[in-house]
Amino acid sequence: MSNHSIERPDPKTEPEKWQAYWKQQIEEAQTLTKWFIGNKAFDRIRYGDEEGYPSDLGICHDCGIVTGQYHVPSCNVEQCPKCHGQAISCPCRYAEGQEVSEERDIVEKYMLSLTATLQTGG
Numbered sequence: 001m002s003n004h005s006i007e008r009p010d011p012k013t014e015p016e017k018w019q020a021y022w023k024q025q026i027e028e029a030q031t032l033t034k035w036f037i038g039n040k041a042f043d044r045i046r047y048g049d050e051e052g053y054p055s056d057l058g059i060c061h062d063c064g065i066v067t068g069q070y071h072v073p074s075c076n077v078e079q080c081p082k083c084h085g086q087a088i089s090c091p092c093r094y095a096e097g098q099e100v101s102e103e104r105d106i107v108e109k110y111m112l113s114l115t116a117t118l119q120t121g122g
């Protein structure tokens, strides 16, 4: 209410503000350690452990985490632990017919809070 004009900071020029902007989502994301794919649990890939990525990228330009943390769900940098594609766009997690309700609930909660944050920013 008081912070009516939160703007999306620039991750390159304002890394600390970028992290602060994502703080709550980052904290919650650390409790989500697995993706459920085809009803099997896969350990999520931590930032810096991705296949084919450099290992020291600095803070994530999309969700503000540092090396060793889990990305915020919906981050476009996260890698799928099954196919090593982009987690938000690969077909694994939301393949037809798989039961992901529990995980999806969590992700939807994030998306809602994210949407709320963005709407606050105007």
Ligand SMILES: [Zn+2]
Pocket: 060, 061, 062, 063, 064, 065, 071, 072, 075, 076, 077, 078
């Ligand atoms: Zn990220």
Ligand SMILES: [Zn+2]
Pocket: 080, 081, 082, 083, 084, 085, 087, 090, 091, 092, 093
């Ligand atoms: Zn995948």
